Amino acid sequence: MTRVLTVCLAGLASALALGGAAGCVGRLISEGAGVALGARGKVVDVTAVSSQSLRAYRGIRFEPITVSRGLKTPPRIAALVRSEFSRRVAEEFDFDSQREPTLVLHAEIIHYESGGAVDTAIGPLEEIILRARLIDASGGNLLAEANLIGRSKATTSSGAENLAEGAGRALEKWLKEGGAPRKNKDDEHSRRNK
Numbered sequence: 001m002t003r004v005l006t007v008c009l010a011g012l013a014s015a016l017a018l019g020g021a022a023g024c025v026g027r028l029i030s031e032g033a034g035v036a037l038g039a040r041g042k043v044v045d046v047t048a049v050s051s052q053s054l055r056a057y058r059g060i061r062f063e064p065i066t067v068s069r070g071l072k073t074p075p076r077i078a079a080l081v082r083s084e085f086s087r088r089v090a091e092e093f094d095f096d097s098q099r100e101p102t103l104v105l106h107a108e109i110i111h112y113e114s115g116g117a118v119d120t121a122i123g124p125l126e127e128i129i130l131r132a133r134l135i136d137a138s139g140g141n142l143l144a145e146a147n148l149i150g151r152s153k154a155t156t157s158s159g160a161e162n163l164a165e166g167a168g169r170a171l172e173k174w175l176k177e178g179g180a181p182r183k184n185k186d187d188e189h190s191r192r193n194k
Contacts, residue, residue, distance in 0.1 A: 039126075039152040039162040041169025043177070049134070049144035054178035058099035060089060061137065065130070066108045073112040074160040081109070081130065084168035092172055094181040102137035103180075105171075107148070112163075126152045128163040132171070134178070146174055 062085060065078040085105070089095055095103075111129035128150045134143045150166025152159075176182070 039150050039166030039169075041166045041171075041173060042149040042151065043170050043174045044147040044149065046131075046145040046147065047142065049146070049174065049178035051177065052179045053143055054103065054134070054175065054180040057101050057103045057180065058095065059097050059102035059137075060093070060095040061097060061102055061104050062086065063104060063106045068108060068110045071109065071112060073109060074114075077112065077128070077160050077164065078109065080160055080164035081107070081128070081167050084164045085171050088168040088172045089175070092183060093175060094183050100138070103143070104135045104137045105132060106135065107132040110147075126159070126163055128167055130167055132174070144174075144178060148174065 062082060065082050065085075067073055067078060085107075107130045109128060110131050111127065113125065113127045115126060130148045131145070132148050133145045135141065136143055148167050148170035150163040150168075150170060152162055152166065
């Protein structure tokens, strides 16, 4: 957080010293936040997940991420998103692929926007939206459905890698909202130090 504040204050001082307009100051602050925070992650529920509905699950399996027919995306975006999903789940949640009951995550990239004419008018905006479904592996029942959004409003946090990271943040928020079992960071730290 200190890094964000430092970058933002440096940008503000530079803009004021150069006699910058308010729009330039806002852009500099946005760029500074982009450097420190990366792309943002947002969840928009289609079918709301209750705060307890995922608590009993002990495993998760990721189906291959697909891209909507005709949607133009970078060639490796699906692999980047899947890798980010796996990383976030491994770091934050107490799931094991061998344990039951198991969740299955289906995700499809339904929107991908990278820069363009909007950049010159209001600043950069890049976005990826995945329609995600959490399904009970044993019964096939749909537990929850949401749009997971990775969004960048700064050139410093743009690009496929950063948008995949933003989508990963959205997945993490969604699983937390559903009460998915979290790793106990204290236990993990003590296991590593033995």
